[in-house]
Amino acid sequence: MKRLSELPAWLRWSLYAAGGVLLLTVVQTLEGTDRLTSVTSAQSMLRWAIPILLAGLGGLYSERAGVVNIGLEGMMILGTWFGAWGAITYGAWWGIVAGIIGGALGGLLHAVATVTFGVDHIISGVAVNILAPGITRFLSSEILTNIPGGSITQSPRVPGVGSATIPFLAGGTIGNWTTPDLFGWLGTREWFFISDFANLLKGVMTRVSWVTLIAVLLVPLTAWLLWRTRFGLRLRICGERPEAGEAQGIDVYRYKYIGVVISGALAGMAGAFIASPELSGIYLEGQTTGRGFIGLAALIFGNWRPIGVLGGALLFGYPFGIGLRDLDGSASHGLILVNAIGLAAVAIWAFTRSKRTDTVLALALSGIFALWYFTTDVVPDVWINILPFVIVLLVLIFFAQRLRPPAADGLRYRKGQT
Amino acid sequence: MALAIELIGITKRFPGVVANDHVELKVEEGEIHAICGENGAGKSTLMKVLYWMLQADEGTMNVFGQEVRFASPTEAIGAGIGMVHQHFMLADQLTVLENVILGAEPVHALGLIDFDEAKDHLKKVAESYGLFIDPDDLVEELEVGERQRVEIIKVLYRGAKILILDEPTAVLVPQEVEELFRNMRDLKKDGATILFIDHKLDEVLAIADTITVLRQGQSVATVKPDQVTAQDLAELMVGSELPTPETTESTVRDEVALEVSGLTVIDQDERVIVDDVSFRVRRGEVLGIAGVEGNGQTELIEAVIGTSPAARGIVTLNGADVTRATVRHRREQGIGYIPQDRHREGLLLPAPLWENAALGHQTQQPFSKGIWMDRQGARQRTEDIRREFDVRTPDVDVPAHALSGGNQQKLIVGREMMAEPSVLLAAHPTRGIDVGAQAAVWEDIKAARRAGMATLLVSADLDELIGLSDTIVVMLRGRIVATLDPATVTPRDLGAFMTGATSAGAA
Ligand SMILES: Nc1ncnc2c1ncn2[C@@H]1O[C@H](COP(=O)(O)OP(=O)(O)OP(=O)(O)O)[C@@H](O)[C@H]1O
Numbered sequence: 001m002k003r004l005s006e007l008p009a010w011l012r013w014s015l016y017a018a019g020g021v022l023l024l025t026v027v028q029t030l031e032g033t034d035r036l037t038s039v040t041s042a043q044s045m046l047r048w049a050i051p052i053l054l055a056g057l058g059g060l061y062s063e064r065a066g067v068v069n070i071g072l073e074g075m076m077i078l079g080t081w082f083g084a085w086g087a088i089t090y091g092a093w094w095g096i097v098a099g100i101i102g103g104a105l106g107g108l109l110h111a112v113a114t115v116t117f118g119v120d121h122i123i124s125g126v127a128v129n130i131l132a133p134g135i136t137r138f139l140s141s142e143i144l145t146n147i148p149g150g151s152i153t154q155s156p157r158v159p160g161v162g163s164a165t166i167p168f169l170a171g172g173t174i175g176n177w178t179t180p181d182l183f184g185w186l187g188t189r190e191w192f193f194i195s196d197f198a199n200l201l202k203g204v205m206t207r208v209s210w211v212t213l214i215a216v217l218l219v220p221l222t223a224w225l226l227w228r229t230r231f232g233l234r235l236r237i238c239g240e241r242p243e244a245g246e247a248q249g250i251d252v253y254r255y256k257y258i259g260v261v262i263s264g265a266l267a268g269m270a271g272a273f274i275a276s277p278e279l280s281g282i283y284l285e286g287q288t289t290g291r292g293f294i295g296l297a298a299l300i301f302g303n304w305r306p307i308g309v310l311g312g313a314l315l316f317g318y319p320f321g322i323g324l325r326d327l328d329g330s331a332s333h334g335l336i337l338v339n340a341i342g343l344a345a346v347a348i349w350a351f352t353r354s355k356r357t358d359t360v361l362a363l364a365l366s367g368i369f370a371l372w373y374f375t376t377d378v379v380p381d382v383w384i385n386i387l388p389f390v391i392v393l394l395v396l397i398f399f400a401q402r403l404r405p406p407a408a409d410g411l412r413y414r415k416g417q418t
Numbered sequence: 419m420a421l422a423i424e425l426i427g428i429t430k431r432f433p434g435v436v437a438n439d440h441v442e443l444k445v446e447e448g449e450i451h452a453i454c455g456e457n458g459a460g461k462s463t464l465m466k467v468l469y470w471m472l473q474a475d476e477g478t479m480n481v482f483g484q485e486v487r488f489a490s491p492t493e494a495i496g497a498g499i500g501m502v503h504q505h506f507m508l509a510d511q512l513t514v515l516e517n518v519i520l521g522a523e524p525v526h527a528l529g530l531i532d533f534d535e536a537k538d539h540l541k542k543v544a545e546s547y548g549l550f551i552d553p554d555d556l557v558e559e560l561e562v563g564e565r566q567r568v569e570i571i572k573v574l575y576r577g578a579k580i581l582i583l584d585e586p587t588a589v590l591v592p593q594e595v596e597e598l599f600r601n602m603r604d605l606k607k608d609g610a611t612i613l614f615i616d617h618k619l620d621e622v623l624a625i626a627d628t629i630t631v632l633r634q635g636q637s638v639a640t641v642k643p644d645q646v647t648a649q650d651l652a653e654l655m656v657g658s659e660l661p662t663p664e665t666t667e668s669t670v671r672d673e674v675a676l677e678v679s680g681l682t683v684i685d686q687d688e689r690v691i692v693d694d695v696s697f698r699v700r701r702g703e704v705l706g707i708a709g710v711e712g713n714g715q716t717e718l719i720e721a722v723i724g725t726s727p728a729a730r731g732i733v734t735l736n737g738a739d740v741t742r743a744t745v746r747h748r749r750e751q752g753i754g755y756i757p758q759d760r761h762r763e764g765l766l767l768p769a770p771l772w773e774n775a776a777l778g779h780q781t782q783q784p785f786s787k788g789i790w791m792d793r794q795g796a797r798q799r800t801e802d803i804r805r806e807f808d809v810r811t812p813d814v815d816v817p818a819h820a821l822s823g824g825n826q827q828k829l830i831v832g833r834e835m836m837a838e839p840s841v842l843l844a845a846h847p848t849r850g851i852d853v854g855a856q857a858a859v860w861e862d863i864k865a866a867r868r869a870g871m872a873t874l875l876v877s878a879d880l881d882e883l884i885g886l887s888d889t890i891v892v893m894l895r896g897r898i899v900a901t902l903d904p905a906t907v908t909p910r911d912l913g914a915f916m917t918g919a920t921s922a923g924a925a
Pocket residue numbers: 416417418432433435436437455456457458459460461462463464504810811819820821822823824825850852
């Protein structure tokens with residue numbers, strides 16, 4: 001364990017991923033299904049992961065600047081509406097831009113309240129979450145109802161920005177030439193684990209939306225921006241020790257504003273993505289279903305680091321993606337076994353570190369999941385939708401213990417009070 | 419000689435307080451100039467005005483003969499002024515390098531920080547003054563003396579010619595103070611001008627070229643160290659005599675109030691921080707713990723109060739095992755706690771004084787009435803603390819950050835002492851408190867000790883440690899390495915034990 005934590009982040013996360021896939025493969029073999037590691041499962045995982053990733057990265061910018069942003073959900077809602085409206089009126093790419101602007105406005109509101117007026121961050125965030133659906137409802141009644149096919153709760157069809165398949169690895173085309181499909185070939189070999197891994201990789205590389213590509217590229221970009229540039233250092237000092245920044249003549253308020261507005265912009269982009277054909281292809285009231293909050297969960301799971309947020313987004317996106325296509329409840333049934341085994345592993349790990357409460361809790365939960373698994377054949381409808389949230393909760397319970405949030409995260413900061 | 423700084427008629431008002439009242443100050447180029455004055459005299463405020471973190475309401479300021487008017491510290495830094503604050507301004511989770519370059523980052527195109535250049539520059543600055551530090555260390559892993567070095571490097575990195583050091587020695591043990599003074603003399607040799615604040619008058623007399631005394635916001639005297647004694651200085655500051663802590667006859671009784679056996683604390687990275695420590699403190703006894711900071715004293719105290727868990731060992735309070743008890747339970751059983759870092763663990767800076775006075779005692783009289791806070795009682799108690807411990811404040815509704823550093827400390831000491839604890843855990847109880855008030859705190863601890871209070875005392879001030887303790891133990895790398903008798907030990911011997919220069923058993 002100790003040596004693992006000394007590895008570079010990307011390698012460590014790759015190993016975690018490999019471990020996860022191995023677990024899925026084993027369960028899949030026991031369960032006699034192929035849905036856990038199919039190409040389409042990976043595709044829907046990625047689609048679900050993107051809004052979570054964007055919201056999580058949004059939260060990262062805000063919290064690194066010291067402002068807790070639980071208003072991500074509201075900003076995402078603004079993004080769905082503006083994204084749909086922009087795409088319908090001006091075209092797909094403008095939809096993304098409009099979504100970003102809509103979310104950024106939500107962020108600006110949060111910044112004004114928390115930074116300028118010193119309102120408690122949670123209160124302001126909740127206010128944004130309450131306000132956003134009201135605003136979109138109002139805008140719908142004023143604008144969407146005048147568009148053919150639109151109503152007060154939904155829009156007509158939203159156009160998408162298009163997608164691409166990665167050449168060579170997943171058989172994408174260059175010009176008219178269809179390149180070889182490495183992972184596709186590996187995936188059909190039926191080699192234990194290797195084929196499963198290849199399928200999942202092919203899934204995340206097939207018909208990838210351009211927005212998805214941008215979102216994934218934002219991960220290294222964010223890491224670079226926050227840890228390599230002057231802007232990033234100054235933004236981070238606002239989340240760690242704003243007084244220290246102030247003493248060096250840094251305009252803390254300005255950086256907090258920038259952080260929170262970027263945060264809103266990314267949440268808005270997530271919203272626009274949800275409304276795009278990648279996930280919905282329509283604006284529909286209430287369609288974000290708490291993904292802003294799950295973005296926050298990914299942020300926490302990822303220990304306030306970009307690559308960790310990506311890990312969290314994929315991890316949380318997976319059960320949602322599985323649940324989405326699981327009409328008969330058999331794939332979710334497999335997930336239950338995954339949970340049982342995962343929790344048992346946690347119990348062993350906790351035991352070796354003599355964490356008594358964790359051990360007992362994980363063991364008990366593992367037992368419950370195992371019992372559930374062996375006494376049923378499928379997961380009933382309601383549980384298919386609830387299960388992913390349960391998984392998010394479990395992950396946070398056991399993995400959110402040794403975290404390092406920015407030291408001044410969520411604290412009210414006033415100039416000249418040191 | 420030319421003047422580096424001249425302040426003429428500087429006045430700074432806060433609601434209800436005139437912190438600086440037409441202050442006059444002349445600092446010559448290349449001198450070490452000390453500012454003395456009791457808590458709340460306006461020293462820190464004056465320094466912040468000089469650094470333009472605060473804007474003066476009246477008065478003018480000349481730097482190297484030129485009248486200046488700045489908008490922010492950035493411009494003051496540009497004019498060659500640098501400040502090390504009374505409370506460190508460092509981000510724990512950032513590296514030394516990041517903390518140092520902040521606000522003065524060398525950059526490539528696109529705002530990309532040139533870390534190589536930054537590191538070179540830092541190393542050059544650090545080496546030329548013998549300030550050794552690894553730029554890649556996280557600040558949280560550093561000991562207090564090292565943190566201070568980072569703060570000083572931070573100022574030098576910007577090429578400051580005028581250095582302001584606000585109470586730099588308060589957190590240091592004597593060896594570290596000597597090292598700091600050596601650095602200050604080196605800086606002076608290189609032509610730097612240094613302004614510094616210190617409550618320890620013998621230190622002031624040892625290093626300063628000129629001393630300016632502030633009293634209630636006014637500059638009352640400027641003297642040369644060879645013309646005055648510590649006694650004279652104290653009289654100028656507070657109009658009272660200079661106290662010395664001296665041992666009174668033992669009041670140790672038989673009943674054990676606090677017993678710790680086999681206590682071991684392990685940190686997140688699984689390093690052993692406190693290693694199998696055992697001791698007893700009886701009623702009426704003061705057990706002093708000596709040690710350079712970072713040798714486990716803090717963690718030991720935290721394990722006794724319960725804020726960090728003990729991996730092994732037993733803590734017994736007045737006969738009851740409290741090893742697994744919550745902090746609140748231990749508090750309610752009569753533990754008083756003066757934490758070492760008043761900002762981090764002692765106060766809620768934005769909250770009013772009366773709320774701060776209730777911290778840690780919120781479930782007890784006179785702060786609570788059933789499940790409710792008793793605001794009336796809390797206010798009354800805060801007024802009592804203010805009176806008895808001489809906390810200088812316009813009223814008890816001001817936020818804690820509006821108090822001067824020493825007055826914040828007095829509030830904490832007052833809060834704990836007024837609750838009449840049976841066991842007091844005191845980490846640097848008089849840190850940042852002026853000489854007059856320090857004597858009062860010592861008297862208070864002695865009175866409580868006569869009444870049966872058991873005290874665990876950690877202090878960097880060896881005179882305080884020797885003067886108050888009935889027994890002294892020395893901690894080194896998490897272990898108790900010596901048990902000494904304060905009646906016979908000298909600060910010099912103690913220092914040798916603390917650094918491990920002398921090992922061996924007891925005296
Ligand atoms: N931000 C503030 N708001 C209101 N009052 C303040 C503020 N800062 C300082 N004061 C008041 O100004 C006075 C001078 O404070 P200052 O911090 O300069 O004292 P000091 O001489 O540094 O004392 P110490 O030795 O205790 O550090 C005090 O009465 C304090 O209460």
